[in-house]
Amino acid sequence: MDRLGDGLLLGVLDATPACVGILDPELRYLYVNPALARLSGKPADEHLGRAVEEVLPFTGRGKGVLREVLADGRSREGINDGVTLSGAGLEHHSWRGAYHRLEADGDVVGVAVVIMVINGVRHQHRELERVRKRLALLDRAATRIGTTLRVDDTCAELADFLSSELTDMAAVMRYPAPHGSEHLPEHRPPPAHRPPPERHGPVRLRMAGVAAVPHLQDYLVEISATVGEQLHYRHGSSVQRCLDSGRPVVENQLSAEELSRSIPDMEHFPAHRAVGVHSDLVVPLTARGNLMGVVVLVRVGDSPPFEHQDVVMAQDLVGRAAIGLDNAQRYAHEHGIAVELQRALLAEGPCPHPGIEVATRYLPAGDSALVGGDWYDVIPVSRRRTLLAMGDVMGHGVEAAVAMSHYRAMLRVVAADDLPPHAVLERLDELITRSGTDRPATCLLVLADPENGECLYTSAGHLPPAILDADGRVGLFPVPVGPPLGTGFGGYEVVTGCCAPDRTLLLYTDGLVERREQDVDEWLGRLTRQRLPSDGSLEDQLAVLLAGLVPGGTAEDDVAVMAARLRPWSPTSGWPLGLGAGAFGLGARAGG
Template identity: 55%
Template sequence: MCPTAPGRGGADHFSDAAAVALSSGGTDHVLRNVLSGTTAGVAILDPQLRYLYVNPAFARTIGVPATSLLGRTINEVLPGIESRSDVLEQVLLDGLPREATTTGVTHTDVSGAPGQRRWWHGAYHRLEIGGEVFGIAGIVVEVTASQEQQRALEQAQARLTLLDAAATRIGTTLDMDTTSGELADFLVPLLADVATVEVFPEETGQVRGVTASGGLRLRRSALASLPELREAARRLGLTGEYVDYPAGSAVPRCLATERPIMRNLQSDEELTQWVASPERLAAYRAVGIHSTLVVPLAARGHTIGTVSLARAGDSPAFTDEDVVNAQDLSGRAAITIDNARRYTRSQGIALELQRALLAEPGSPHPNVELASRYLPSGSSALVGGDWFETVRLPFGRTLLVMGDVMGHGVEAAVDMSNYRSMIRYVSASDLPPHRILRQLDTNISEGETGRPATCLLALVDPARGICSYSSAGHLPPAVLGADGRPQLLEVPTGPPLGTGFGGYDMVTRDFGTGEVLILYTDGLVERRDEDIDRSLARLTRLRLPVAGTLDALLDQVLRQLTDRVAEDDVAVLAARVRPPSAAGPGAAGRAAPGPPGPGPGRAPGAAGSGR
């Protein structure tokens, strides 16, 4: 073969057979001009798929001189390119034109690493001369740019699909650890074999979790791993523990730069720069971790922690696309985690406020034994306005109060405090329970911001062995006899306080030594999926240890009635009249005079109108 046809310039390169075939006829000059001037790559191959001719554009597009191609196949020259010999052989076999897309790497960079992948699209036709198959003509155009655009679009679509799936699985609650766990579980096995979420500890007195040695302390909020790695992954630490990272290690550097850090196929020396201690290096190797990626968790302009991903065993190394996906998912989840963290902080403030307000109820007379419990609702609900109070009155009497302000949150807790203060003030006038409620209703309804509230008053009079009740829309009290079976008392129910309607009645019942009175809010018995009568019947079916301590009795009540996460706050108060010998020195004498009120002609069980 000769590289150049006789009498022609060096722009085109032919084998001898091609030169003879193309030199006959007047179209030779025109054909050569077309082939030399087109920007499409044109090549002619013989039946063995060896190059007979390539035009200048073809040589340029694959970056190899034409002289290096003639007489050789593409894989002999560029083994990194797909030959698509299957398509070409079919064209030779049946003569039908075909199109095919080819991809590959045409060269290496200066470091010897493979160059960028490229794509070409070609149309192939069989050539015949005198009925004999001469070879194949191929017209090839590089489509790398359009392929990369298509791939970018596909990647963008895949990321959107990924984020859409994450939105339905991450952030189902306002609990920070639950949300972190949902993120870690989503990342495994999608992007990692092991994933951890670590956040700055809220309760630390240090600045942003900085340790005494200048390192960084984070709290592990979640850890997830493949099932087969679960046992070994426990060596990496447990959820809820604190992890100290030395200054200069990967996690502190990630948080300092607010950029992801990726390390693939690391040696022990490289992993040492990543992990917190030699013990953790051993744990990493026990899991088989070889590649790591850490991305910052940032929301609303500040970092709240990190997400660390690891791959082990036969899993491939991380790619740049993995980094982008991890950043997208972490960025989306960081908002939810920050929301949960803010909510937890707000919930904690409201809860501490309510606990502080309930921490010091008034002390009853020594002749009355008391026990109380307050339980906040589950993490999905705000703190409510449940409250209780005890007020000492003359003649050894004690007023027991159970109330529930409508609504939730800090505002309800503040209104609850207002109700407690007001009832102490009004009850100091030594009014009967129904008149206390009337005065409270008037005072609250005349205000501008007071929320309505239900309330139950029980005026315990140990000297007379009676208790007088009045209710403002509250659930009935329960009294336990010697058999430990709760019996609901019928108490006339008026409208909630703060409505301004008034109309409260009082009923007086016997209440002797050995009986236990239970006041409670609706969170103890009510369930959203059942009628209130059925809920109250559940209370009456209990069998409670009346002879024991009131604390043990309330523990038993809560165990049996709150066996799942409470849907509302629960407040419960238990009271029992002490025997005279147990009421303390002088108690009987203080109670002896007896209060003004129903005379000898009035039965203790009679009800009095308060209208």
């Protein structure tokens, strides 16, 4: 030790907070300062003469660095991990070390080791890495969960994502609908419902989505219920405890008894044991204070048990997905109300004049928008004439459907005065403007007069009517377009056309032809390229038209369409055959 210097140098080394040790060429301790002794958990004198691995278990790489420094004399630095024994037992540490070869009179006498413990820094780095991974996972989830506004699709996407990123199998289970609502139309799921907790009886849930890693796919039917199946979880199960507490429940290293208590159907128990189910995590599915069900994550085989970080991540993912699920339920509920309201309103109204045959269809929008204010009406007026109307109120949802009802009621009142159709639009525009509404509307009116064999057309910003001729071709009928209703501008024109029983008049809203990626000429071109059965019933003609323009029955916007045709004269009906060679053809024009 005399080569190390005088007492002043030793005093500095003893006082420094850095861990300092001097090793001989055989890597046995010659000197240990108090800081290094505290790190190792052994008194300084117990280090002297002992090898490094006997006192401070560096990793193999750390010991290799010391030999390299002794061999070539080049100082080195590095970060290392190790285990020390303290009064509290084994402790894991991270440190940054600097290693220097010591020489005296040209001889290698040892190596100096200077260590700074960096547990806090390493911990921060690990935490930052966990946060980075967590944010990356949430970012991926945002693009894969909630891509539609369909409730069951969102549940399936959540199960798929969890099984691919966090667990071996995931199941999303929701409270079933209130009694009786299972008979509601498919497009109108009931709002989320949470029955009172059944602490002493089974909990009833509906499987809404389930997915598993590839090697479990063949066993999925054996270990899980299918989507739509009703499940009953007994009292004391992890699912029941999660629902009662509203907090996640973790069960690691499940015993046979615990596993049998947690699964809803004992028929699946052998399959669970066969695939090696050992841990489950149940997370409440909650959004805006509304408990909708649970999400169950399962790990099998060699997968590790669930840790705290898994619980945190699962809560984040399920919480975000629950907001999307709640939005989908709210959308479905409002969409259903609007559809039912609109269909109920459109179903009202008297029959047309006996000299005219009419068929109508209404299709609600798909996922891209709520239903809107599309409407139609058939209003018999005096002198054996019938007013056909097709309109579209701006906007979507329940408010648009209610506005549609108001406008339709106004139209009936005005039409009762038996005015020319352009005068009807003038009066209707004035009434809507005076009502203070902020929802303009388009409207096309056709006054059909079978007795005289003519039709009068007028338009308030609406698409032109179409005519199906005797050979099945569809052509557009040009009608001067005035401003939409509710603008207060007025100024509508009327044109006259002849009618014939072998022609069909088609009135429609823009949802029938509109596509976002096309302009209006391309929209209408799609309509005129249709070939329809000219001698078929009006219902058949509408069916073929919708099949050609709205495949699958789902459009980007809601669709209303009407087909009208004069009835041919017969001795029993007394209605005359339409005059002239043109069918609903262009005739004289009158100003508004």
